[in-house]
Amino acid sequence: MPKDSGIGAASKRREDVRFLTGKGKYTDDINLAGQAYVHFLRSDVAHAKIVSVDTSAAAAMPGVVRIFTGDDFSGVGGLPCGWQVTDRNGQPMQEPPHPVLAQGKVRHVGDPIAAVVAESAAQARTAAEAIEVTLDELPPQIDMAAALKDGAPKVHDELTSNLCYDWVFGSDDAAIDAAFSGAAHVTTLDLVNQRLAPNAMEPRVAVGDYNDAAGDSTLYTTSQNPHVIRLLMGAFVLGIPEHKLRVVAPDVGGGFGSKIFHYAEEAFCTFAAKELKRPVKWTASRSEAFMTDAQGRDHVTKIELALDADGKFLGVRTHTMANMGAYLSTFAPSVPTYLHGTLMAGNYTTPAIQVNVKAVFTNTVAVDAYRGAGRPEATYQLERVIDKAAREMGMDPVEIRRKNFITSFPYATPVAVEYDTGNYVATMDKLLEMIDREGFEARRAEAASRGKLRGLGINCYIEACGIAPSALVGQLGARAGLYESATVRVNATGGLVVMTGSHSHGQGHETSFAQVVADMIGIDENMVEIVHGDTANTPMGMGTYGSRSLAVGGSAMVRATEKIIAKAKKIAAHLLEAADTDIELKDGQFTVAGTDRSVAWGDVTLAAYVPHNYPITEIEPGLEETAFYDPNNFTYPAGAYACEVEVDPDTGKVEIKGFAAADDFGNIVNPMIVDGQVHGGIAQGIGQALLEDCRYDETGQILTGSYMDYAMPRADDLPFYQVDHSCQTPCTHNPLGVKGCGEAGAIGSPPAVVNAVVDALQRGGMSHVTHIDMPLTPSRVWAAMQG
Amino acid sequence: MYSFEFARPGSIDEAVKALKAEEAQALGGGQTLIPTLKQRLAAPSVLVSLSGIAEMQGVCVSDDNALCVGGATPHAVVAKEAAKSFPALAGMASRIGDPAVRNRGTVGGSLANNDPSACYPAAALGTGATIKTNAREIAADDYFQGMFATALDEGEIITEVRFPIPEKANYQKFVQPASRFALVGVFVAKYASGVRVAVTGASEDGVFRWTEAEEALSKDFSAKAVEGLKVSADGMISDLHGPAAYRAHLVGVLTGRAVNAAA
C-alpha cells in the first residue's frame, strides 16, 4: 500500500513551489551593496606561452576598478586536487600546479589570462577587449595517443611527460593471462566514451564579499558542496581559516557533478573582494560554461572478454586512456580509477579482472566527475562487450548475462569492492515482464513493413554509490573524508529544523529528508524544515554527488534524530514519572509501555525549552543533536535496462520507441522523486548515446561551444519511460537500507541504446556492424551501415 | 552588446532614410542579429527596427496566384495564414526553430541573412519567388549568391516576398540535431511550367537548384523518377554533424520524400 506521508510516500516536492513560481534564490539573484563585476579575459588559443599582458590602456577605460593578472596570484596557492592516484610503479601521479589566473602559459581555450573588475559587467567586458596580450603559440596536444608519444610537446613543462599516471588494478598478470589463455573465446572491442559538456541549466556564478571590520570573507557560489569549497579554497588557495570564511550555495540550478569542484572564479572573487574591499561578482555566460565547467567522460578503451565454451566469463582486461584535460580538476584522478576500475566486475562472477588506465594531459578543458563519473564508462564497455560476445557465440544476450550473474552476497569482486546485497535475477525478470520480449518479433515485422529496422537492446548495470567510507577512500588516495553530517534542532513548539551538509540542487532533499525525520518521530512532514547550503548554519558536510545524499546524509539525519528521540524519551519519562526504557514513541506520542499514560511530542519539546518540570540534574535543557555518519561500505544499486529502437535505413536516424528500467535502489523514501531521478538520468544517458558530443578541432578550438552545435536531448528526442523499483534488496549497512538513485539512469542507459541500434542493424542484415561509437548520430549510423 | 541607438520607423521610406546613417542596420525579428550583438560580433550605431511598418506585415494571395508575404512578417503568421493557400510553405514556416523564434523571426530577416542551413532560402528558390525591396524586384535565381551572400545592396530592405503558388509542393527538412536548422532541406514545387527543386543546408555555396532532379521530375513527377539520381558530394558541407557524402545522400532521399509528400 502506498503511504500518504513519511517514508515511502510520494510526497510532492515542496521546493518546486518556489522553483516553479520564480521565487527561488539563485546565486545570480544575490546583489550586494557596492558590488563590482569581473570579466575574465580568456585564452582563445589552446596552448601558448604568455609573452606579455599589457593592461595599461584597459586600466584607463571607464568604470575599471582594477585589472588582475597571474602575477597578482604569485603569493597565493593554486587550485588543489583532492585525490592522489598511485601509479603501477608505486609512484604518485604527476600533479601540475593550477594557478587561479594563468602564469607563464595558457593551456586550453578558456584559460583565464586576466580579470577586469569594473563598476558594471559591460564595462569590465569592454575593458578586457583593450588588454593587449602577446602569445607565442605552442603545438596543442589534443589527441591523447599523440600526447603520449615520446617527445610530444608538454602541456606542463615542469612534468616529465603528458602522462598523469599509468594505473593498473585488479587481478595480477598471472591470473589474467591464465584466464585468457584458457579461454574458448575472446571478444575484443575498441570504443570511445565521448566527452560531454555538463550543461547545468544555471551557469556558474560567484560573488565574493569581504567585511573588513571583522576580517571575514564570504563566497556565494553555485556549488554542490559549500563546505568542501570552504576547505579547499580556504586552506589551499587563499589561506583563510574556516572561521573567517563562509561559503553559501543557495538554490542551485543543477550540477550533475560539474559544481562539485573548486573553480578559479570562486577563488578569484573571494580574493578580489578582500583586495578591493568591495563585493565582486561573476556570472558565467553559456559560452564560458562550455570552456570552463569541468567536462565528463572522454575515455578511449580497448576491452577484452574471455569466455569458456558455455559463455561463462573467465576474464576481463581493459586498457583505457582517460583525458584529464589541461589541469587536474578537484576529483579528476579518481574518476577513471576508483570510480571506474572498481566497477568492472559489473553484475557478474568474472574471476579475473585487470584494468589499466593511462590518464593524459591535453590542451582541453579539464575533465572530472559528471553524472555517474567512471561508472557509466565501466558499464558501457562491459555491457557492450558482453553483447558482442553473445552475438559472436550465438547466445541470447539475456541468457549469457544470467549465466554469469552473481547470486550470493556478500560478494567480493576481483576489483576491490564487496557488494553487500543485490538480486540481479529479480531485476532482469522484472525487466522482461515490463518489455514484452515475446512480442518483439511482431513489432519488428511491423516496423519492417514500414521500411524501418527495429532492434532491442538489453543490459545490466551496477554502481557504487553512497560515497564513501573515509578510511577506505583515504587508502585509495582521497585527500578528504566522505562522511556526512546533520544537526536536528527541535523548537519549543515541536517543529524541527534539520541542518545538513548535503546540498540539494534539484534532487528534492527538502522533501525526502523531511519525510525520513518526520516518519521517525511520527509527526507531519510539514513540521520539518531542511536547511542546507550555508557553512555558517550547517555542520561540516561533504556535499552532494555520487548518489550519496540519502545513503550518507540521510543516515546522519537518522543518527541525529535517534539521539533526539533518546533524549526526548528521558524528558517524557520524567513527565510521566516512568523509566525512560519504558517509553515508546509512536505517531508523535510518548506512551508508557502497556499503559494509556502518554504525553505528546509537543509537550516534551516545550518542556525541553521551558524546563520548569524537568530532569535538570540529569540532562541539559534544549533539544538539539548533531551526528556525523561515515558509511562502512559503498552501496550498490543495480538493475536491468532495455531499449527498443527503430532505425531509418535511408537516413540512419534512430528513434527510441521504448525504454524500460528495472532498478534495485533498496528501500525507497519517495517513489515519485526516485522516478524523476531515473527519468532525468535516462534522458542524460540517451543524450550521450544519441546526441551529445563535446568536440575540439586539432588546434584545440571547441567545435561545440554553443547549442548550435552541442546537441542536448529535448523532450521530443525521448520516449515515455517505464521505470520500476519494486525489486528491493535493502542496503545492509546503513540505517535506512537505501542505496541511492541519482546516477543509475545515466549509467544504465547508454549501452541499452547502442545495443539496440546494433541489434537493429544486425537483424536488418548488416552483420558487419558490430559497434558504433556514441553519439549515434544519423550520419554515423548511416556511415556504419554503408560498411 | 555594445550600445546603439534604436529607431522604429512607421514606413518604408522612413526606414530607408534611417538606414542611411553610418553603420545603421536593419532589425527584423532579431533572432540572428541580437545573438550576434550579444557576442559583440557586430557593432551597429543604430538599429532600425522594421517591426512597426504596417505595409511590411501580413500574408495575402495576389491576382496572379502568388503568396505575398510582407518582409517583416514573422514565421508564425505565415504558418497560420498560408496553411490553406500554400500548405508546403506554411509547413516549412511552422518547423522553423521554436515558438519564440517563429513569433519573432521574419521572412525578410531570413532571406537577408541567407544562412546556408536556413529554410526560407529553399522555399524562395524552390518556388522561383520574387524578392521585392524598397528599390527593385529581384528574382530568387539572381538573389542568392553563396553562403550569407545576397544581391541586396547596403541599406536595401526586403519589403515583400512573392512566392508563386505551385500545383503541389513539399519541404523536407532533416534537422541538424543541435540547432535544428536544416542539416539538409529540400523544397520541391510542381508548376505547370515544370518542377523546381531547391536544396538548403548541403552546399558550401548555399542554397542551390538541383537541376537534374528538376528535369527528371518535370517529365515524371514521382519519387521513382529521382531514385537513381545522385548529387555529387563535391562542394558539399562537411562538419561534425555529417560529412559531404552523407549530405549528398540526404539530398536524394529527401527529394524523393518531398515528391511523395507533395500536396
Ligand SMILES: Cc1cc2nc3c(=O)[nH]c(=O)nc-3n(C[C@H](O)[C@H](O)[C@H](O)COP(=O)(O)OP(=O)(O)OC[C@H]3O[C@@H](n4cnc5c(N)ncnc54)[C@H](O)[C@@H]3O)c2cc1C
Ligand atoms: C533557436 C533558433 C532556431 C532557428 N531555427 C531555424 C530553422 O530551423 N530554420 C530557419 O530557416 N531559420 C531558423 N532560425 C533563424 C530565424 O528563423 C530567423 O529567420 C533568422 O534568425 C533571421 O530573421 P530575423 O527576422 O530574426 O532577422 P534579424 O536577426 O533581425 O536580422 C538578420 C539579418 O537580416 C537583416 N534584415 C532583417 N530584416 C531585413 C529586411 N526586411 N530586409 C533586409 N535586411 C533585413 C538584418 O539587418 C540582419 O543582418 C532560427 C533561429 C534561432 C534563434
